[in-house]
Amino acid sequence: MTASADRQILTQVRSVIAGGSGLPTPINAGYMIYVALLVTAIVAVPLIRSIVLGLASADVLATITAPDSYRVVGVVGAVLAASALLIARTRGPIVPSPFLTEFLAGSQLARSDTLRRPFLVSISVLVLVAFMVAGIVVGAQLLGGTTAVLPAALVVLACLAYSGFLALLWLIGQSCPRRTTVPLAVAILGTAIAIGLGIDAAVLATPWGWVAMLWESLGHPVTPIRWWPVIALAVSPLMFLAAPTLLNNLRSSEIMAQARRWQSIGILVQTGDVAGASGVLRSPPTRGRHSPIALTGPLPLAILQRDIGAALRFPVRSALGAVALVGAGWLNAHTPSVTNGLDWIVALSSVLLAYMAAGVWCDGLRNATENAGPTSLYGRNILTMIGSHALLPALACVVLGSIGAGAAVIGGAVFSALPWWILSTIFIVLVRILDCAKGPMPIGLLLPIVTPAGDVSILNVIAWQFDAPLIVLTIAGGLSILFVTAGPEAIIGLIISIGIVMALAGRRVRALGRLTTS
Amino acid sequence: MSYLEARDVSASIDSELLLAPVSFTVGGGEALAVQGRNGSGKTTLLRILSGQVHPTGGRALIDGAPLDERHRSVRRTVSARIGMPAFARELTAHEHLRFIATTWGRLGSTATDVADSTMTALEIGSLRNRFVNELSSGQTQLLSLATALVRPFDVLILDEPEQRLDATRRALVSAIVRAEVDRGATVVIASHSPDMVEAIADQAVLLGSP
Numbered sequence: 051m052t053a054s055a056d057r058q059i060l061t062q063v064r065s066v067i068a069g070g071s072g073l074p075t076p077i078n079a080g081y082m083i084y085v086a087l088l089v090t091a092i093v094a095v096p097l098i099r100s101i102v103l104g105l106a107s108a109d110v111l112a113t114i115t116a117p118d119s120y121r122v123v124g125v126v127g128a129v130l131a132a133s134a135l136l137i138a139r140t141r142g143p144i145v146p147s148p149f150l151t152e153f154l155a156g157s158q159l160a161r162s163d164t165l166r167r168p169f170l171v172s173i174s175v176l177v178l179v180a181f182m183v184a185g186i187v188v189g190a191q192l193l194g195g196t197t198a199v200l201p202a203a204l205v206v207l208a209c210l211a212y213s214g215f216l217a218l219l220w221l222i223g224q225s226c227p228r229r230t231t232v233p234l235a236v237a238i239l240g241t242a243i244a245i246g247l248g249i250d251a252a253v254l255a256t257p258w259g260w261v262a263m264l265w266e267s268l269g270h271p272v273t274p275i276r277w278w279p280v281i282a283l284a285v286s287p288l289m290f291l292a293a294p295t296l297l298n299n300l301r302s303s304e305i306m307a308q309a310r311r312w313q314s315i316g317i318l319v320q321t322g323d324v325a326g327a328s329g330v331l332r333s334p335p336t337r338g339r340h341s342p343i344a345l346t347g348p349l350p351l352a353i354l355q356r357d358i359g360a361a362l363r364f365p366v367r368s369a370l371g372a373v374a375l376v377g378a379g380w381l382n383a384h385t386p387s388v389t390n391g392l393d394w395i396v397a398l399s400s401v402l403l404a405y406m407a408a409g410v411w412c413d414g415l416r417n418a419t420e421n422a423g424p425t426s427l428y429g430r431n432i433l434t435m436i437g438s439h440a441l442l443p444a445l446a447c448v449v450l451g452s453i454g455a456g457a458a459v460i461g462g463a464v465f466s467a468l469p470w471w472i473l474s475t476i477f478i479v480l481v482r483i484l485d486c487a488k489g490p491m492p493i494g495l496l497l498p499i500v501t502p503a504g505d506v507s508i509l510n511v512i513a514w515q516f517d518a519p520l521i522v523l524t525i526a527g528g529l530s531i532l533f534v535t536a537g538p539e540a541i542i543g544l545i546i547s548i549g550i551v552m553a554l555a556g557r558r559v560r561a562l563g564r565l566t567t568s
Numbered sequence: 569m570s571y572l573e574a575r576d577v578s579a580s581i582d583s584e585l586l587l588a589p590v591s592f593t594v595g596g597g598e599a600l601a602v603q604g605r606n607g608s609g610k611t612t613l614l615r616i617l618s619g620q621v622h623p624t625g626g627r628a629l630i631d632g633a634p635l636d637e638r639h640r641s642v643r644r645t646v647s648a649r650i651g652m653p654a655f656a657r658e659l660t661a662h663e664h665l666r667f668i669a670t671t672w673g674r675l676g677s678t679a680t681d682v683a684d685s686t687m688t689a690l691e692i693g694s695l696r697n698r699f700v701n702e703l704s705s706g707q708t709q710l711l712s713l714a715t716a717l718v719r720p721f722d723v724l725i726l727d728e729p730e731q732r733l734d735a736t737r738r739a740l741v742s743a744i745v746r747a748e749v750d751r752g753a754t755v756v757i758a759s760h761s762p763d764m765v766e767a768i769a770d771q772a773v774l775l776g777s778p
Contacts, residue, residue, distance in 0.1 A: 055673065062675045066667045067659075148654030153664075153715070156637075157671035158644040302637055303620050310654070336582055 056159055063154065098186060105190035113392055114187065115196050120253075120266035121245055127212065127258025128242035132235040134216045138223025140333075141308065143172035144300060148309040156302055162294035165305075169297065173217040180213035181206065191268060201267045204280055208264045211283040215257050218289050218296075224304065225296040257286065338363035349430065353438035354445075357414040361442070364410075371410030372450050378404035379454030382474065383467035386534040397530040398523055404451060404475065405522045408482050411446045414439035419486045422562035436559055440483055447475035470533055473544055474526050480551045481526075485518035487558035521551070569596020569752045570645050570722040572617055572635075576626035579612050587612045589626060592773050596722070599745070599755040601765040604775030610758035611650060611727055613775065617756055618648035618725050630723070647721035649729070652712055655700040661711050662687065662696035665718045672719040686718040689744055691737075705732045713741060723754045730761040742767035 104110070113119070146155065146168050154164045184206045191197040223231050244252035245259065253259035260279035267275045343359030345352040361368045381400035388396045418435040421428060428435055455463075455471040495510040513520070525547045533540035572594045579587040587609030594600040602610050615621040616628045619637035628635045630642060637643055655664065665683035674682050687693045690710045695703060703711060709732045716724065724745070730738050738761060745768050749755050759765050765772060 059671065059673050059675065062670045062679075063667065066663065066670050066679075069663075147656065149656035149659075152654045153668050154671055156643060157668075157719075158640055158673070159671065160640060161638075299638060301620075306654070339582065339584070 056163055059159060060163060098182070102186055102189045102193060105187065106193040108194070110392060111191065111194045111196050115191065115268060120262040121248070123265040124245040124253055124256075124259050124262030125242045127261050128238050128245065128256065130216055131219050131258060132238040132242070134219040135223040135231045135235040135238070138220050138231070139228070139304075141312065142224030142304075143217060143220045144168045144224060144297070144305060145308050145312050146305070148306060148313055151302065151306045151309045155300075155305055160294075160298060161300055162297040165297045165300065169217075169221065169293065172220065173214060176213040176217050176220075177210055180209045184209035188268070197268045201264070201275055204275065205261075205264050205268055208261045208280070208283050211286050212257060212261050215286050215289065218293065221293060221296045224308075225299045257283065335363040337365070349434065350438040350441060353414065353435070354441045357411070357439060357442040360413055361411060367410055371407045372446070374403050374407035374410075375447060375450035376454035376457075378407060379451030379456075379471050380458045381454075382451075382471050382530060383455040383458035383463040385530050386464055386467065387462070393534060394527075394531050398527040401474065401478065401522050401526040401530060402519060404447060404478050405481065405519055405526075408443045408447050408475075408478055411443040412439075412482055412486060414442065415483065415486045419559075419562060422487075422559075432559055432562055433556075436483060436487065440479060443482055444476070444479045447479055448472055451475050466533075466537060470530070470537075470541070473541065473548075474530065477526050477544060477548050477551065478522055480548060480555055481518050481522050484521075484551055484555040484558060487555060487562050488518075489558070489562060491515075570631050570754055571595040572600075572723060572754055572756065573629040573632075574613075574617070574626065575629070577613065577616055577623045577628050578625035579609065579616065579621065580624050587616075587623075588776050590773060590775060591626075592771075594754050594756060594771070596754050597749060597752045598771065599749045599757070599769045601769035601772040602756060602758040602775065603760075603765065603772055608775040610775060614648065614650050614725050614727050614756065614758055618646050618650065619643075620648070620650075645721065646723040646725060647716045647719055648725040649712060649716035650725065650727040652708070653715050655711075657699065657701060660697050660699055661692070661703065664700070664711065665714055668715055669718050682718055686714045689717075690714055691740060706734065706737060709733055710737065710741075717744065717748075721753065723756075724748055726755075726757045728758055728760065730759055730764050735763075738764055739767070 105114070144165050146165065150164075155161055157164065188197070188202045188205055192199070192202055222234075238256075241252045241256050241258070245256075245262070253262055260282055263276055263279045264283075338359075341359065341362065344355050346355070378400045381396055381403065385393050385397045385400065415436060418428070418432065418439045422432045422435075451471055452468060455468045459465050459468050491511070491514050495514055496507060498505045499507045499510070525544070529540045529544050529547070532543070574590055574592050576589040576591055577587070578585070578589040590609075590613065592600060602613055604610055612621065616623050617635065619628075619630075619635040619639075619642045622636075630645065635642060635646075637646075656667075659667065662683055665686055666679045669679035669682045684693070684696075687696060690713065692707060692710050692714070695707055695711070700708065700711070709729075713726070713729055716726065726745070729741050729745070733741065742764050745755060745757070749768065749770075755768065757764070757768060
């Protein structure tokens with residue numbers, strides 16, 4: 051079959067889709083454009099403006115233009131590259147609808163043709179995000195007068211080129227077997243460590259290092275612009291010559307698995323079930339079936355063994371969760387030592403990271419709440435079950451997080467950061483219980499709230515869905531910042547918050563288990 | 569016409585055996601029925617024969633070459649219906665078939681004609697303007713089979729085509745599939761229906777417990 055015949059078929063296929071009887075009408079499409087414009091004008095533009103103005107303060111600019119900041123850029127670039135390779139099996143750049151996967155990618159047409167559009171969309175999204183992030187940071191520097199236009203423009207262009215490189219790595223991650231991509235990701239992370247340790251060869255030899263080199267010339271007029279990294283990044287789109295081969299190497303089973311998973315997630319998110327959506331992302335276990343779980347001793351101990359045994363069946367996820375908790379503790383303990391203006395970023399990042407990492411250890415907790423109700427599987431009341439399943443996340447947060455916080459204390463952070471961290475983790479685990487026991491969204495939240503900007507009932511839904519991370523960010527994060535200047539007040543505030551969240555969680559749990567056996 | 573060959577084909581995940589080793593050859597103009605209890609690996613075998621899954625043991629071949637759906641030639645040759653397809657909620661039953669026919673190079677009115685004839689053969693022509701959510705389970709099964717029949721193929725693989733069909737429809741589907749065999753196609757079906765196996769298959773393979 052010739053290329054022109056393939057093109058003719060694709061054109062006809064698209065015309066059949068475009069003529070579908072159930073497609074949105076022009077009025078629907080117009081409404082979506084109207085909503086997009088409103089969101090851009092009312093939310094996005096003011097938000098970006100305030101971020102740029104916030105970053106343009108002298109303290110923040112001094113930090114992001116510090117002499118060694120280029121190393122941070124290099125490390126971040128390498129971590130992004132490794133992440134692109136590793137996340138591709140969960141969410142790759144090629145995720146068409148299951149229908150198109152089955153009947154278009156499954157047809158005789160080359161996948162380099164049928165899957166080109168989804169790939170171009172993914173590239174466009176990455177390029178847009180890179181443009182926004184680079185534009186915000188560089189814009190702040192231009193506003194603060196710490197850089198000239200040429201190096202700023204070169205950094206933005208470098209970020210755009212690098213986003214294309216990331217897109218290709220993302221495709222490699224989806225198209226190539228794990229035995230290829232995992233060692234490659236590990237090697238990339240190795241260069242990140244090398245850059246972090248000050249080994250300049252890793253900066254010179256890697257694309258993320260080239261971006262870092264261009265970053266170095268920002269805010270440092272004495273550092274001349276090095277043109278060869280610019281040229282190297284400029285010609286990097288040539289790598290896309292490999293894209294057709296990678297697209298043709300994609301397996302339909304792999305694309306279909308992702309297509310179905312993300313379609314389910316989309317439906318769950320549309321119906322307001324974010325917890326269900328995140329559950330779809332959790333892949334089923336494939337190992338550990340021959341490692342029996344003992345289930346001995348009193349019930350809480352047996353449940354702890356069950357939860358640990360289950361966590362070990364997801365070794366990569368558990369390892370990442372453990373590392374994240376250690377990192378969260380380390381970050382939180384460093385909040386007092388960070389320059390004014392950035393301490394809130396460190397504090398909020400640490401508690402959010404801890405909250406997300408705690409979720410890795412909450413599978414048993416989620417299972418207990420899902421089974422609460424009149425037809426509960428379990429012969430104990432829901433409070434006992436949830437209390438027992440909370441042991442593992444509590445232990446993980448306290449022990450693993452304290453390792454990070456302890457390391458920070460040994461490294462010079464204030465000692466009081468360690469007990470503060472332990473108190474914070476108790477709060478975070480309680481919020482996890484609160485979140486797990488949430489139950490279905492009240493239908494009343496979907497009632498329209500008419501304003502001149504349209505129906506804003508979506509804000510209610512968002513607040514309901516994300517109440518737990520918002521509580522963690524505002525209370526644990528906010529009090530972590532307050533702890534720097536007003537320790538006793540922050541401790542009292544956190545203890546009161548623990549009491550309130552405990553009461554709320556208890557109320558939700560009792561509501562879930564009202565009809566269960568005791 | 570194409571022939572399929574399984575040489576000691578087996579499949580396992582981790583250390584769990586999903587399909588015990590099995591061997592056979594099916595030539596053009598022949599139909600093979602795969603039989604066995606639930607969990608004996610029938611669907612896994614069909615996935616291997618359609619190139620969607622690599623066997624962890626043995627070899628699966630089409631015309632002497634390894635089966636891998638990433639090759640255009642394999643996709644062009646093998647039409648497999650294993651489980652329900654991913655329907656598009658915004659397309660009608662007829663638009664589904666027209667779309668599929670178009671992707672296989674049957675353009676314009678030819679795609680419409682082949683979609684019409686497939687629906688007529690399966691006696692679902694009256695459903696042409698229905699969305700998939702408006703079909704009964706048996707009608708959905710017939711549309712599902714139509715998605716495999718509306719495109720050109722040399723090898724047809726069907727997993728339990730009798731599901732949700734009444735006796736009349738089972739006989740109708742059997743006749744259509746047998747006609748494909750008589751045309752020269754290579755057909756493999758997994759089935760629990762003795763009537764369907766009797767009407768379609770020239771040979772059968774019984775899978776043991778893995």
